[in-house]
Amino acid sequence: xxxxxxxxxxxxxxxxxxxxxxxxxxxxxxxxxxxxxxxxxxxxxxxxxxxxxxxxxxxxxxxxxxxxxxxxxxxxxxxxxxxxxxxxxxxxxxxxxxxxxxxxxxxxxxxxxxxxxxxxxxxxxxxxxxxxxxxxxxxxxxxxxxxxxxxxxxxxxxxxxxxxxxxxxxxxxxxxxxxxxxxxxxxxxxxxxxxxxxxxxxxxxxxxxxxxxxxxxxxxxxxxxxxxxxxxxxxxxxxxxxxxxxxxxxxxxxxxxxxxxxxxxxxxxxxxxxxxxxxxxxxxxxxxxxxxxxxxxxxxxxxxxxxxxxxxxxxxxxxxxxxxxxxxxxxxxxxxxxxxxxxxxxxxxxxxxxxxxxxxxxxxxxxxxxxxxxxxxxxxxxxxxxxxxxxxxxxxxxxxxxxxxxxxxxxxxxxxxxxxxxxxxxxxxxxxxxxxxxxxxxxxxxxxxxxxxxxxxxxxxxxxxxxxxxxxxxxxxxxxxxxxxxxxxxxxxxxxxxx
Amino acid sequence: xxxxxxxxxxxxxxxxxxxxxxxxxxxxxxxxxxxxxxxxxxxxxxxxxxxxxxxxxxxxxxxxxxxxxxxxxxxxxxxxxxxxxxxxxxxxxxxxxxxxxxxxxxxxxxxxxxxxxxxxxxxxxxxxxxxxxxxxxxxxxxxxxxxxxxxxxxxxxxxxxxxxxxxxxxxxxxxxxxxxxxxxxxxxxxxxxxxxxxxxxxxxxxxxxxxxxxxxxxxxxxxxxxxxxxxxxxxxxxxxxxxxxxxxxxxxxxxxxxxxxxxxxxxxxxxxxxxxxxxxxxxxxxxxxxxxxxxxxxxxxxxxxxxxxxxxxxxxxxxxxxxxxxxxxxxx
Numbered sequence: 001x002x003x004x005x006x007x008x009x010x011x012x013x014x015x016x017x018x019x020x021x022x023x024x025x026x027x028x029x030x031x032x033x034x035x036x037x038x039x040x041x042x043x044x045x046x047x048x049x050x051x052x053x054x055x056x057x058x059x060x061x062x063x064x065x066x067x068x069x070x071x072x073x074x075x076x077x078x079x080x081x082x083x084x085x086x087x088x089x090x091x092x093x094x095x096x097x098x099x100x101x102x103x104x105x106x107x108x109x110x111x112x113x114x115x116x117x118x119x120x121x122x123x124x125x126x127x128x129x130x131x132x133x134x135x136x137x138x139x140x141x142x143x144x145x146x147x148x149x150x151x152x153x154x155x156x157x158x159x160x161x162x163x164x165x166x167x168x169x170x171x172x173x174x175x176x177x178x179x180x181x182x183x184x185x186x187x188x189x190x191x192x193x194x195x196x197x198x199x200x201x202x203x204x205x206x207x208x209x210x211x212x213x214x215x216x217x218x219x220x221x222x223x224x225x226x227x228x229x230x231x232x233x234x235x236x237x238x239x240x241x242x243x244x245x246x247x248x249x250x251x252x253x254x255x256x257x258x259x260x261x262x263x264x265x266x267x268x269x270x271x272x273x274x275x276x277x278x279x280x281x282x283x284x285x286x287x288x289x290x291x292x293x294x295x296x297x298x299x300x301x302x303x304x305x306x307x308x309x310x311x312x313x314x315x316x317x318x319x320x321x322x323x324x325x326x327x328x329x330x331x332x333x334x335x336x337x338x339x340x341x342x343x344x345x346x347x348x349x350x351x352x353x354x355x356x357x358x359x360x361x362x363x364x365x366x367x368x369x370x371x372x373x374x375x376x377x378x379x380x381x382x383x384x385x386x387x388x389x390x391x392x393x394x395x396x397x398x399x400x401x402x403x404x405x406x407x408x409x410x411x412x413x414x415x416x417x418x419x420x421x422x423x424x425x426x427x428x429x430x431x432x433x434x435x436x437x438x439x440x441x442x443x444x445x446x447x448x449x450x451x452x453x454x455x456x457x458x459x460x461x462x463x464x465x466x467x468x469x470x471x472x473x474x475x476x477x478x479x480x481x482x483x484x485x486x487x488x489x490x491x492x493x494x495x496x497x498x499x
Numbered sequence: 500x501x502x503x504x505x506x507x508x509x510x511x512x513x514x515x516x517x518x519x520x521x522x523x524x525x526x527x528x529x530x531x532x533x534x535x536x537x538x539x540x541x542x543x544x545x546x547x548x549x550x551x552x553x554x555x556x557x558x559x560x561x562x563x564x565x566x567x568x569x570x571x572x573x574x575x576x577x578x579x580x581x582x583x584x585x586x587x588x589x590x591x592x593x594x595x596x597x598x599x600x601x602x603x604x605x606x607x608x609x610x611x612x613x614x615x616x617x618x619x620x621x622x623x624x625x626x627x628x629x630x631x632x633x634x635x636x637x638x639x640x641x642x643x644x645x646x647x648x649x650x651x652x653x654x655x656x657x658x659x660x661x662x663x664x665x666x667x668x669x670x671x672x673x674x675x676x677x678x679x680x681x682x683x684x685x686x687x688x689x690x691x692x693x694x695x696x697x698x699x700x701x702x703x704x705x706x707x708x709x710x711x712x713x714x715x716x717x718x719x720x721x722x723x724x725x726x727x728x729x730x731x732x733x734x735x736x737x738x739x740x741x742x743x744x745x746x747x748x749x750x751x752x753x754x755x756x757x758x759x760x761x762x763x764x765x766x767x768x769x770x771x772x773x774x775x776x777x778x779x780x781x782x783x784x785x786x787x788x789x790x791x792x793x794x795x796x797x798x799x800x801x802x803x804x805x806x807x808x809x810x811x812x813x814x815x816x817x818x819x820x821x822x823x824x825x826x827x828x829x830x831x
């Protein structure tokens with residue numbers, strides 16, 4: 001087809017220990033907006049980074065307009081006509097709007113910068129997006145939405161033919177998103193090929209012509225968006241069959257007791273719309289939903305990291321103010337972050353030190369846990385959770401992901417919390433460790449602990465949870481309990497449209 | 500024992516110090532000669548310990564600051580403040596010397612708290628936050644002394660920097676006391692663990708309920724007190740508060756001592772034994788140069804060479820590289 005502007009065939013890229021892309025095809029056509037969809041680890045960002053010259057591919061071919069391309073660094077991709085706007089706005093705040101648009105290619109005359117020409121070109125670039133503003137303004141003083149537009153204008157100034165938008169809407173409000181969409185449609189009608197990465201399903205169907213789905217580094221398929229119902233799309237992203245399973249049956253949870261924590265309409269502007277949920281003693285409550293649906297945001301509100309700005313949280317009926325992790329810990333809550341490396345481990349400290357950290361901070365700085373007790377705890381939990389470490393004094397960074405995760409679990413189990421929030425406890429660890437952690441979750445429940453279980457793996461949510469709260473686009477989409485819980489029902493709730 | 504070696508990191512500055520002392524043994528006449536006069540030990544080695552006491556004190560405080568991922572540039576100026584406060588009080592009031600010293604240390608403690616609040620609550624980068632007092636602190640000291648050098652004759656105050664205790668310079672007693680206190684504070688309580696966690700991964704520490712801000716404010720306060728003690732010694736040494744010169748560039752010596760001693764500037768694991776060794780290494784180097792009649796103007800050059808050498812030794816990467824090169828030669 002003549003309108004196939006960008007053709008990627010059989011693309012492969014590996015990192016040590018991971019095959020990030022494995023034989024992926026992707027086609028972007030001129031005059032089309034093409035959504036690139038997939039859950040965590042699907043390979044979206046790797047694909048984009050190969051496309052824009054951040055990574056070199058291992059195998060496969062890429063051609064733009066029939067010419068083979070192999071960009072070694074981002075400037076080369078830009079020169080070829082592929083421009084990218086990244087998720088975090090990649091601009092220089094203290095400079096003016098005009099400078100940001102033309103940075104690195106400011107027009108010169110007699111060796112000095114030609115400011116009049118700079119302004120003219122910046123204004124023209126913004127006018128193409130239907131935007132008029134004083135380009136001499138400092139970028140910092142503009143809203144995030146305007147900054148996003150400036151980033152797009154910058155991308156377009158290089159005669160882009162393919163424009164990649166990597167989650168451009170995650171920090172915009174609804175009106176700003178609408179404005180962005182009209183710009184995207186305008187650019188599409190001018191014949192640009194737009195690659196759009198987003199986690200918001202509504203947005204995909206609002207603006208995209210085609211959808212390509214990736215999963216675990218492999219291509220699932222390419223579809224026309226008007227021919228792919230939401231439920232099918234979600235099924236493809238999660239790798240599950242969206243048809244109802246026959247004879248799904250589970251025993252009602254006998255161990256569930258009284259309500260431990262109840263959150264009433266808790267929300268935080270820009271993070272999460274008000275959500276209501278209860279968690280009982282001896283109950284595993286799942287938080288399901290796609291990436292970006294507000295699962296982690298909800299957990300962070302409950303643990304006081306990004307405290308709720310409105311609504312009320314009660315523990316055993318008494319209102320509590322969870323405004324910091326220390327307070328949440330005192331209320332009996334524990335939180336295992338999904339980002340092990342950035343928010344969980346202290347990499348250079350030993351397994352023992354990482355394990356006792358939460359307990360020690362609960363005791364206060366003066367009542368140091370005696371070394372013998374520390375070693376006893378380390379030994380007990382290494383045995384109980386099957387943590388494989390040469391010694392309790394090994395720096396935790398030397399352990400495998402699964403074993404690090406177990407140490408972090410042990411860190412929180414040691415403080416004997418009443419509610420433990422597990423955010424993606426099984427991510428990035430091997431199958432055996434996954435099964436062990438799932439088993440552990442069930443045994444905690446049987447001991448009367450309340451568990452809030454967050455996972456992208458639908459299978460796990462359905463298997464392990466007594467109740468599932470489904471989130472979509474940072475709102476609660478519904479709640480399932482007991483026999484209602486099935487992959488099909490969860491996907492249906494995720495797929496519902498707000499419209 | 501394990502703590503002393505801190506996983507081998509104290510080993511390299513110790514090797515450096517050992518090599519330097521060996522050089523001194525052969526090339527500096529009378530380096531290891533000791534003499535007892537008036538019940539007090541004298542000699543070049545004793546001089547090094549005495550002269551090095553200030554950098555050792557600063558380095559002990561700096562170690563904890565650097566362990567949290569920060570740095571304290573204001574210690575040189577805080578030395579001037581402590582000296583100025585003490586000199587002014589002792590000459591213009593009848594307060595007993597312990598009270599004078601207490602007030603001087605209290606004053607720098609407040610300034611340290613100011614550093615700490617700027618870093619932990621306001622969120623200013625440590626290098627900028629402490630630069631404020633590095634510049635302003637000396638001004639405060641000058642103001643206190645009206646820009647003059649204030650001399651004093653008070654015996655008790657002069658004893659701090661010049662007296663002898665158990666036959667050794669009293670300054671050594673001060674270093675050991677501060678070091679011992681810091682060890683008790685960090686290793687007998689959970690403070691050491693908290694400091695190392697904050698330096699290693701601040702987010703993880705916060706998510707575990709570690710009182711980050713308190714820890715950070717605390718280390719700047721402690722560093723300030725260490726600087727205060729060093730400032731009292733410096734003033735006592737010359738029986739005067741010389742606000743414009745005292746402690747000049749000493750913050751850099753202290754940072755060198757910590758880094759050479761094996762505590763990474765990125766924070767995390769720390770070793771005070773290493774920092775003290777580093778401080779002694781720097782002082783020994785200076786004394787060696789002076790004994791060899793090297794012109795003071797070019798002393799920084801060999802000093803820099805030694806510092807670079809020890810830093811390279813500390814680097815795992817460099818050692819691996821050297822190992823490879825040597826291995827290849829052995830093969831050929």
